[in-house]
Amino acid sequence: MPDLRWFVRQVEEVGDLARIQAEVDWDLELGHVAKLSEERGGPLLLFERVKGYEGRPVLASLFTTVKRMAIALGAPDRNSICQLARFWVDRTKHPVPPVSVPPERAPVYENSVTGPEADVLRFVPVPKLYPMDGGRFIGTAVAVVTQDPETGWVNVGTYRSQVFDGRTLGLQPIKGKDADLHIQNARKRGMRRMPVALVFGSDPLLFLTASTLFGRGVCEYDMVGALRGEPMEVTPGTYTGLPIPADAEYVVEGDLVIAEDELRLEGPFGEYTGYYSGTPSPKVWIDVKALHFRKGPLFPVSTVGRPITDTHMIQSLNRTATLWSDLEAMRIAGIRSVYCLPESGGRFIAVVSVDQKYPGHAEQVGMAVLGTTTGHYGVKYVILVDGDIPADDLTQVWYAIAIRSSPDRCELIKRGRSTPLDPGLPIHAREITSKMIINATVPYEWNDKPVQIQLDPAVEQQVRSRWSELGLSRFVTL
Ligand SMILES: Cc1cc2nc3c(=O)[nH]c(=O)nc-3n(C[C@H](O)[C@H](O)[C@H](O)COP(=O)(O)O)c2cc1C
Structure with missing residues (x-):
């Protein structure tokens, strides 16, 4: 089974x-x-000498490029986010649960420290990323394992984690995220308190899947297995x-302290919107018991921060994939492609290309996007284009918005789920956002559709055959 070191070797x-x-x-x-x-667009970075942490390298920029995401997915021939997302949609239809191996066969137990010795700042080269960050953040490229005390569902999610001191760490599962649902049930x-484990490294697909909105009851380990085509190997945490x-x-294993009278102030952090999250606010935290x-x-980090870096690429890939899966699961006809652009933080704008087959079809797609697991959360704009325009051909998307749309065919939705990290909303009122469906399709029901200019096929053919003779092949390749 590939691990983080395998990924480094492949990239090297x-x-x-x-x-x-x-x-x-x-x-x-x-x-x-x-x-x-x-x-x-730089390379994968391996910092071999971090001040004060001899022999503790840091790995950064894991997924800043499509090429490296393709390597991680074992699909090096795919060269766009849409193509990788399509691979993802097809693979994740068949979950592959992990297999359990005994602790003595688990490399992660080559070193263990417990109790007062388990001081993360002694052992882990945790960076401070931005000048106004509330501190050092250990959890960026992290996978946080929690379990629903009611159903036993194990979830793995990426939630930022701030170091308060070597033995206590903040955690920020936003309201409604899977770990938050576990906390609510607990x-x-x-x-x-409830058990928690912070995982760094392993198969690089774990980081990609842990930051994905799969919906209730899904275990990300099963999704890594599905994407990789073989089960992950897991082992029981010695403390949890x-x-x-x-x-x-x-x-890192420990207790997640969830009691509302024991929350601790966490943040701010330079977030993926390019702005700091607001003032410090009360969060659950981890009482570290074992490391x-x-x-x-090898310690993996993501710089998060302003677009475009790996957080935006990751969110673009996994949200494109899960939105596409969600729409397919709804069995809506005619979905050609889907794209949540990295420039929009990978999540605020979703473009869907649809072959319309009946009146109101485009409208159905727009409303469906906003009702899906992926699309209901944080998507502010849905852009609908006809099937002749690929969702990731942004030049054509702009053309469609300009030429095929009319503002009165767009829909303004006044209230929907938001993210507390959206700087487009007032800092103390970020739970609810408005949303807009920008319909840039030609209405299906129009009998009198505008006639698009096409070149005369015979003349085009003739011109192509004379291209060199016209002296143009030096300037323009057809
Ligand atoms: C680098 C990075 C940091 C993230 N930080 C947080 C965070 O602090 N809190 C949060 O709720 N989501 C965060 N996310 C987004 C979640 O990982 C994403 O919504 C994921 O679906 C959460 O897992 P869940 O669906 O199992 O709850 C982050 C994503 C990335 C890529």
């Missing part, structure tokens, strides 16, 4: 890995190096008993 083989051997400071410098490189049962990947680089790590462990 195609010459896309930069090993940084000069010492770099975890305090802002590391994050700034990564950000400047990522914004210019509170209903009078629990003040939760299943953790046997080949993780680092795992496990492999020999020569």
Whole structure:
């Protein structure tokens, strides 16, 4: 089963890995190096010497490019987010549950520290990314494992985690996220603490799937297995008993303190919108009980921050994929392609290309998007285009908005679920947002449709055959 080291090797083989051997400071410098490189489409970065953390390398910029996402997915021939999303939609139809291996066969247990020794700041090279961050954030490229105390459903989600001190860490599962649903069920049962594990490393697909909106009851381990075509290997956490990947680089186990009278202030953090999240606010937190790590462990980070970096690419891929899956599960005809663009944080704008087959079809698609697991949350604009325009051909999408739409065929929805991280809303009123369906399709029911200009086929053919003779092939390739 591929792990994070496999990914590094694959990327190095195609010459896309930069090993940084000069010492770099975890305090802002590391994050700034990564950000400047990522914004210019740079390579996978392996920081081999982090100040104060000898032998503890940091890996950054995992998924800043389509090429590296394709390598992680084992689909190197796919070269766009839409193509990778299509691969994802097809593979995830058949979940593959993990298999359990005994702890003695799990590399993650090569080193374990427990009790007062389990101080993450002693062992993990946690960066501080941005000047106004509330502190160092250990959880960026992280997979957080929790279990529903009612049903036993194990979920793996990516939620940011701030270091308060070496033995206490904040956690921010936003309202309604799967870990939050587990917390709500635990509170209903009078629990003040629940088991939690933070996973770093393992199959790089774990980070991609942990940051995906799969919906209730889905375990991301099954989705990694589905995408990879073989089961993940998990092993029981020695403190929590939760299943953790046997080949993780680092795992933190502990109690998630959920009692409302014990919450602690967390944040702010330089978020993927390009703005800081608001003032510090009360959050659940982790009382660290054990830390496990492999020999020569590799610590993965994401710089999050302003677009476009790996968070935006990740969200673009996984939201494109799950929105597409959601629409297919609704059995709506004519969906040609779907695209949640990285430029929109990978989630605020969704474009859907549809072959209309009946009056009101485009409208149905627009409303369906806003009702799906992926589309109901954080999507502010749905753009509908006809099937002749691929959803990711943004030049054509702009053309359709300009030429085929009319504002009175767009719909303004006044209230829908929002994200507290949306800087487009007032800072203290971010729970609910308005949404808009921009219908840039030609209405199906129009008998008198505008006639699109097409070239005369015979003349076009003739011109093509004379292209060189016309002296144009030097300038324009047909
Ligand atoms: C780098 C990164 C950081 C994220 N941070 C958070 C976070 O702090 N809180 C949160 O609720 N979602 C965060 N997300 C988005 C969630 O990972 C995403 O909504 C995912 O679906 C959550 O898992 P769940 O659906 O199992 O709840 C982050 C995503 C990425 C890629």
